[in-house]
Amino acid sequence: MPDTPLAPGSTIGILGGGQLGRMLAMAAARLGLKTHIYCPDTDCTAAQVADAATFAGYEDEDALAAFAAAVDVVTYEFENVPMATATLLAQDVPVRPGAKALGVSQDRLTEKNFLRGLGIDTAPFADVANLQDLEQAIATIGCPAILKTRRLGYDGKGQARINAPGDAQAAWNAVASQPSILEGFVDFEAEISVIVARATDGTVAAYDPARNAHANHILSVSAVPSGFAASVEARARALAEQVVAELDYVGVMGVEMFVRPGSNDLVVNEFAPRVHNSGHWTIEACVISQFEQHMRAVAGWPLGSPHRHSDAEMTNLIGDDVNDWHRLAAIPGNGLHLYGKGDARPGRKMGHVTRLSPRR
Structure with a gap:
């Protein structure tokens, strides 16, 4: 390059x-x-x-x-x-990013093994190639658990919840008998995510972790600050930086993590080798958004500062939520983003709105 x-x-x-x-x-x-x-x-x-x-x-x-x-x-x-x-x-x-990051992130089993190889904690998981594998994985990991296709699933697609061993056949049918992994549930207080960037010269910059809330398996709200201790946020940034360094990554990545209750322990759920929905707040709350940061990185420019000048709460507009655009546009302080899409189908991301407040 x-x-x-x-x-x-x-x-x-x-x-x-x-x-x-x-x-x-x-x-x-x-x-x-x-x-x-x-x-x-x-x-x-x-x-x-x-x-x-x-x-x-x-x-x-x-x-x-x-x-x-x-x-x-x-x-x-x-x-x-x-x-x-x-x-x-x-x-x-x-x-940019290169093929290595794509190859790891596109297969959930490869991704989990990659993270474990770095000494990073993940949910318990098992490879599932057939119904017999699934039944054995359930016996080992226990219930409840989630069966996920190894490839192509997002926003809850390609997944089936298993509450009891007797759900195995129905879950296997739900994922169309595709190669999958079984993931055990993690007891967590909240999900946080870190938007991290790495430049062609190896420079790394990580934004403040955001606390995320989901509805129907789709990100609903991301808020900064996360509300967790500085030590938790520092650990989250360090884990994200470790992942991009190991992949010799160039660009912006979103790394999702679970915070275990009453501790500083973090479990990495997954990473996305691209700009990330949970980083949309950076458009209003930082001088350099995640999108500009990514363009800087892939163009070989110096990274900008990830400093956050304001607190922020980003809310996705899903499906018919976008029909409220006129009211949202009239609220002082709202940063409204509409994506120019056509039909507002259920579960479709149509836009988002970000509200700022003075940094605490």
């Missing part, structure tokens, strides 16, 4: 066309950088604000070659970019 930072006017290619790609493109524009979206969906929201767009499948080698020739570096806004796509592009243009 070239060490020379990309000059303003250079083009960053973004694989994926969702709201994260949209906000990345908007952040790049602030720095005078151009963006080129690559997405199969001609109605993707990121293309509405980008300088260029290619609408083609991730397996279309001719389209990918033309895309690589039109950009100076490639990044992605979702972690399920096919490995073959990233590998092909990397032959002609830098791809």
Whole structure:
């Protein structure tokens, strides 16, 4: 990879066309950088604000070659970019983050083993290739537990809760008999997440941990400060920094963790090799948002300060929540973000709103 930072006017290619790609493109524009979206969906929201767009499948080698020739570096806004796509592009243009992070994060079993290999605590887990494996895993881990497909699940998709051993068959059917892992439940006080960035020169910057609340398996609210002791927050940042360093990572990553009750112990749930929903508060509460930070990193620029100047609470607008946009827009102090999507389907992220307050 070239060490020379990309000059303003250079083009960053973004694989994926969702709201994260949209906000990345908007952040790049602030720095005078151009963006080129690559997405199969001609109605993707990121293309509405980008300088260029290619609408083609991730397996279309001719389209990918033309895309690589039109950009100076490639990044992605979702972690399920096919490995073959990233590998092909990397032959002609830098791809940041690299294939190693994609490969680890795309498979829950690989991810858990990677974290355990670093000495990082995770939920108890077991590989499940068939119904017999599942029954043995339940006997070992106990109930309740969650069966998750090893690949492609998000926001509660590809998961089935198991409350008793007799639920095994129904759970296996629910994940369509796909290779999976069984995860035991972790007793925790709250989920927190750390948005961490790493530059091409190895510099690392981590934002303050956010406390997260979910509804129907989808992130509902992220708030900073987390309310936990400084020692807990320092430990959370250190774990996130350890993960990006081990992966030789370039860009922004979201690392989700559980805080065990009455202790400083942290259990890492998972990480996402991209900007993260729980970091949206950084747009209003920091001079350098997670989106600008990611663009800086992949362009080879110096990282900006992750300092938070205000307390913040970010609330996702899911499905019909977006229909309340007029009232939300009228509330003083609201930072309203609408993603330009069409139908407000149940469970679909349509926007978010962030409220600031003086830093405590």
